Amino acid sequence: MAAIRGPIPGARTRARVAAHAPAAARGRVAHPFGSINWWVLGGIIIVGLSALLPVIQSSMVTSEGFSMQRSQEQVANLNGQISILESEIGQMTSIGRIEQRAQEIGLQPPLADPTFIHVNVPGPAPAKIPASYLPAPATTQEHPQSWWQSLFDWLPLPH
Amino acid sequence: MPVDRTPGTRRIWLPAILLGIFALVAIARLVQIQVVEHGHYSTVADKELIDKTTVYARRGAIVDRNGNVLAISVDTWDIYVNASVWQDASKAGPASEALGKLLSMDPAAIRTSVTSATQKDPDIVQVLVKRDVPYAIGTAIIHEDLDGVVPVADHERDHPEGDLAASLLGLTGIDNSGLAGIEYQYNAILQGTPGKSIFERDTVGDPIPFGQSVAVPPKPGQDLVLTIDRNIQQMAEQRLHDAIVEHRAKGGQLIVADPNTGQILALASEPGLKYSTLDFNDPATTRLLQNSAVSNLYEPGSEFKLVTASAAIDAGAVTPNTTYYDPGYVDIGGTIIHNWEDEALGEQTMLGVLQNSLNSGAVFMAQQLGEEKFYNYVKAFGFGQPTGIDLPGEAVGHYRTPSDPGFSPVDFATQSFGQSITVTPLQMIQAVSAIVNGGKLIAPHIVKATIDANGVEHSVEPKVAGNPISPETSATMRMMMHYDLESPGYRSEGDPKYYLAGGKSSTANVPVSNGGYNDLTQIASFVEFAPLNDPKVLVLVTLDENQDLETGSIAAGPVAAKFIDDVLRYMNVAPDRADYPPYDQG
Known part of the structure; x- marks a missing residue:
C-alpha cells in the first residue's frame, strides 16, 4: 500500500478559508443540509403532494366503484333469491302439496255426508290479552285554562 | 457586433418546406376532425364509450282472493x-x-x-x-x-297451483308480455315500466366507476288480487270434469259468482288451457287461448224463461198465479211451436210454466208483456251487449228485434223461451244475478284489487249497470225459482240437500246451419242460487253436447246441487236443514 507523502490536497486551502471567516461562523458546526432553501423544499413537497392527490383520489374512486358493483350484485342476488323464496312459499302452500301432506299423515276425504250440529248456547267469550301486556292507554291531557278564562270565572259576571 | 448569416442551402430549405407542408396537413386534418366534423366524431365516440341497457321490471304476481299465489x-x-369467441377451439x-x-x-x-x-x-x-x-x-x-x-x-312465470285456473290466468310469452287471459287483459298493470341504464364503459364493456351515468330504475308491476277462491276453483274444475266424463259431453263451463257483487268466485271451462300439456305446435292450442265461458255463444233455452217471467211480473203483465190454458203448443201465424216432448197440461199458472218449463207459457207471458217492453227488458238485462268482464275476447251475442230486417213474430215467440237468441254463459250469470239480488245488474269481474309497489291495495268496486227489475219482483222470482226446485210432491234433481235454493234447468238443442235444430246435439245446463233468503252464490253448470242426451235437470242439476251444498259449507254458511224434507211436507 502506498503511503501518502506530503500534505493532503486541499487541506491548506480549507485552513486558509477558516482563518478568514468571521468569528461567529468559525464557532458554528458545519450542517450537512446547511445550504438547503427551505422555501424551495416546501414548494417541491406541496407540488409533489398535489400531484399525488389525484392518484390517491382515483384509487379511492376505483375501489369505491368496485365496492358499489359488488353491492349491486348482492342486491340483484338477494332480489333473485326473494323471488325464488316467494315461489317456493307458493309451492309449499299449494293445494296439491297440502293434499299430498294430508295423505302422508293418513288423512282421507270424508266418505259420508257431514253432520250439522246446532248448539243453542252462546259461544265462549272472546279471549282477551291481559292488560299488563297491552300498551299503556294514552293519557288525555285537558287543555289548560288560559289566565283570562280563569279571570272570567273568578269575576262575578253573569253567565 | 455584426452576425454573419450563412445563406440557406437546399439541404436546409427542402426539409424545412417538407416539414412545413406536413405540419399544415396535420393542422388541416385536426381542424377537420375537431371543428368541421366535431358532431360526427362526438357521436361515434359516444357510441364507443356510452352503453345503454334496458332493465326489465319484475312482473306482478297474481293471487287469489285469500292471497294464495296463482x-x-x-x-x-x-x-x-x-359465437366469435367459440371459434377458437382452445376456448370453446x-x-x-x-x-x-x-x-x-x-x-x-x-x-x-x-x-x-x-x-x-x-x-x-x-x-x-x-x-x-x-x-x-x-x-x-x-x-x-x-x-x-x-x-x-x-324472468320465468311460475304457477305454484299447476294447471288450476290456467284458462283464466292465461299465459305470457318469452318477452314476458301477457298473451291470453288475465295476463293479457292486465298486461299494462302487471308488466310495470322497464328501467334504463346509460353509462360510460371501459374497453371490456364494464361500467366505469363514477363515470357519467344515468339510471332510471324499473317500476315493478302491480300485483293482482282475483275474486277467485282457489279452493272453490279446484272444486269447480273437478266437478265439471267429472260431469263431462259421466255424460260424455264435448265440454262445459261451471261458473260460481257472488250475485250481490258480481265477483266471480270460480270459472271453470273445458276444454281449456293446461300449462302441463301446452304445445304451441298443435293448432288446437290456439283455440284454447280463448275462454269458452266468455267467448262461446249458445242458445240458452229454458233458463231464459226466467228473464221473460221477471219482465212480465215486473211490468205487471202477469203474476205468479195468473193462469192460461196450455194445449201443448202455440200457433204463431201458422207456425206451430210445441212444448218440450209435446206435453199438454191444460190450465197452468205462471209458476207452473217455470216448473214444467212450458214453451207455450213463456210465449203467453211475452205476449201479455208486448214486443216493445219485452225487448226493453231483454236489453236492460244486458243481452246483446258485453258484460264488461275483465277478460279478453268477450262475445256479445245477438237477437233479432222488430227493427231488424227479416224479423217475424216467430222470433219474438221463440226468444221468450231462449231460442233465436245467443248469449254467453257470463251474460246468463249477470242476468240471473240481477233476478235474485234485488234487481241490480252488476258487471261480473275477476279482479278484486291491485297492490302497488308500496304494498297499498286498491279495491275494484262493483259497477251497477242498471236496475232492470224492482226488489219486489226479485223477491217473487226467488220464490218461484225455489218452487221450481221443490214444492209439495215435487223435488228437482237440482235441489241441494242442506240449503234452500232456487234454480232453473235448460235443455237447448243446438241450431244447425240450415236454420233448424238437431235433436241429437244439445246443451244441458242448470242455474241455481242459495241460500234462498240471502243469496251468497250463484252457480251455472253447462254441459256442451252431452252424448247421453240427458236433460239439463238430470245431467247438470245434481252437479249444481252438490256444488251448492259443498261450497256454502266451505264458506261457513249455516245450513237451512239437516236433510231433504219429505215430499208430502214440501
Missing part, C-alpha cells in the same frame, strides 16, 4: 354464447365442457348448436343455448367466468 315471476338466466372446448356440466347438457351438442347457428347466420353475435335457467345455476355460471358464455337476466 302466478309469480321468478328470476332466471338465459344463457348465450358469443373447456368452456362447453364446464357449461354442459352446469346445464346438464351434452358439451358436443352445445358446440354443434353454436356452430350451426353461425353457419345459418354468419352475422350472428350471440347464440342462445338455454332459456330460463334456474337462478342458482346461472349465478354459478357467472362465477365460473367461462370464455364466451354470456348469461342474461330474465
Whole structure:
C-alpha cells in the first residue's frame, strides 16, 4: 500500500478559508443540509403532494366503484333469491302439496255426508290479552285554562 | 457586433418546406376532425364509450282472493354464447365442457348448436343455448367466468297451483308480455315500466366507476288480487270434469259468482288451457287461448224463461198465479211451436210454466208483456251487449228485434223461451244475478284489487249497470225459482240437500246451419242460487253436447246441487236443514 507523502490536497486551502471567516461562523458546526432553501423544499413537497392527490383520489374512486358493483350484485342476488323464496312459499302452500301432506299423515276425504250440529248456547267469550301486556292507554291531557278564562270565572259576571 | 448569416442551402430549405407542408396537413386534418366534423366524431365516440341497457321490471304476481299465489315471476338466466369467441377451439372446448356440466347438457351438442347457428347466420353475435335457467345455476355460471358464455337476466312465470285456473290466468310469452287471459287483459298493470341504464364503459364493456351515468330504475308491476277462491276453483274444475266424463259431453263451463257483487268466485271451462300439456305446435292450442265461458255463444233455452217471467211480473203483465190454458203448443201465424216432448197440461199458472218449463207459457207471458217492453227488458238485462268482464275476447251475442230486417213474430215467440237468441254463459250469470239480488245488474269481474309497489291495495268496486227489475219482483222470482226446485210432491234433481235454493234447468238443442235444430246435439245446463233468503252464490253448470242426451235437470242439476251444498259449507254458511224434507211436507 502506498503511503501518502506530503500534505493532503486541499487541506491548506480549507485552513486558509477558516482563518478568514468571521468569528461567529468559525464557532458554528458545519450542517450537512446547511445550504438547503427551505422555501424551495416546501414548494417541491406541496407540488409533489398535489400531484399525488389525484392518484390517491382515483384509487379511492376505483375501489369505491368496485365496492358499489359488488353491492349491486348482492342486491340483484338477494332480489333473485326473494323471488325464488316467494315461489317456493307458493309451492309449499299449494293445494296439491297440502293434499299430498294430508295423505302422508293418513288423512282421507270424508266418505259420508257431514253432520250439522246446532248448539243453542252462546259461544265462549272472546279471549282477551291481559292488560299488563297491552300498551299503556294514552293519557288525555285537558287543555289548560288560559289566565283570562280563569279571570272570567273568578269575576262575578253573569253567565 | 455584426452576425454573419450563412445563406440557406437546399439541404436546409427542402426539409424545412417538407416539414412545413406536413405540419399544415396535420393542422388541416385536426381542424377537420375537431371543428368541421366535431358532431360526427362526438357521436361515434359516444357510441364507443356510452352503453345503454334496458332493465326489465319484475312482473306482478297474481293471487287469489285469500292471497294464495296463482302466478309469480321468478328470476332466471338465459344463457348465450358469443359465437366469435367459440371459434377458437382452445376456448370453446373447456368452456362447453364446464357449461354442459352446469346445464346438464351434452358439451358436443352445445358446440354443434353454436356452430350451426353461425353457419345459418354468419352475422350472428350471440347464440342462445338455454332459456330460463334456474337462478342458482346461472349465478354459478357467472362465477365460473367461462370464455364466451354470456348469461342474461330474465324472468320465468311460475304457477305454484299447476294447471288450476290456467284458462283464466292465461299465459305470457318469452318477452314476458301477457298473451291470453288475465295476463293479457292486465298486461299494462302487471308488466310495470322497464328501467334504463346509460353509462360510460371501459374497453371490456364494464361500467366505469363514477363515470357519467344515468339510471332510471324499473317500476315493478302491480300485483293482482282475483275474486277467485282457489279452493272453490279446484272444486269447480273437478266437478265439471267429472260431469263431462259421466255424460260424455264435448265440454262445459261451471261458473260460481257472488250475485250481490258480481265477483266471480270460480270459472271453470273445458276444454281449456293446461300449462302441463301446452304445445304451441298443435293448432288446437290456439283455440284454447280463448275462454269458452266468455267467448262461446249458445242458445240458452229454458233458463231464459226466467228473464221473460221477471219482465212480465215486473211490468205487471202477469203474476205468479195468473193462469192460461196450455194445449201443448202455440200457433204463431201458422207456425206451430210445441212444448218440450209435446206435453199438454191444460190450465197452468205462471209458476207452473217455470216448473214444467212450458214453451207455450213463456210465449203467453211475452205476449201479455208486448214486443216493445219485452225487448226493453231483454236489453236492460244486458243481452246483446258485453258484460264488461275483465277478460279478453268477450262475445256479445245477438237477437233479432222488430227493427231488424227479416224479423217475424216467430222470433219474438221463440226468444221468450231462449231460442233465436245467443248469449254467453257470463251474460246468463249477470242476468240471473240481477233476478235474485234485488234487481241490480252488476258487471261480473275477476279482479278484486291491485297492490302497488308500496304494498297499498286498491279495491275494484262493483259497477251497477242498471236496475232492470224492482226488489219486489226479485223477491217473487226467488220464490218461484225455489218452487221450481221443490214444492209439495215435487223435488228437482237440482235441489241441494242442506240449503234452500232456487234454480232453473235448460235443455237447448243446438241450431244447425240450415236454420233448424238437431235433436241429437244439445246443451244441458242448470242455474241455481242459495241460500234462498240471502243469496251468497250463484252457480251455472253447462254441459256442451252431452252424448247421453240427458236433460239439463238430470245431467247438470245434481252437479249444481252438490256444488251448492259443498261450497256454502266451505264458506261457513249455516245450513237451512239437516236433510231433504219429505215430499208430502214440501
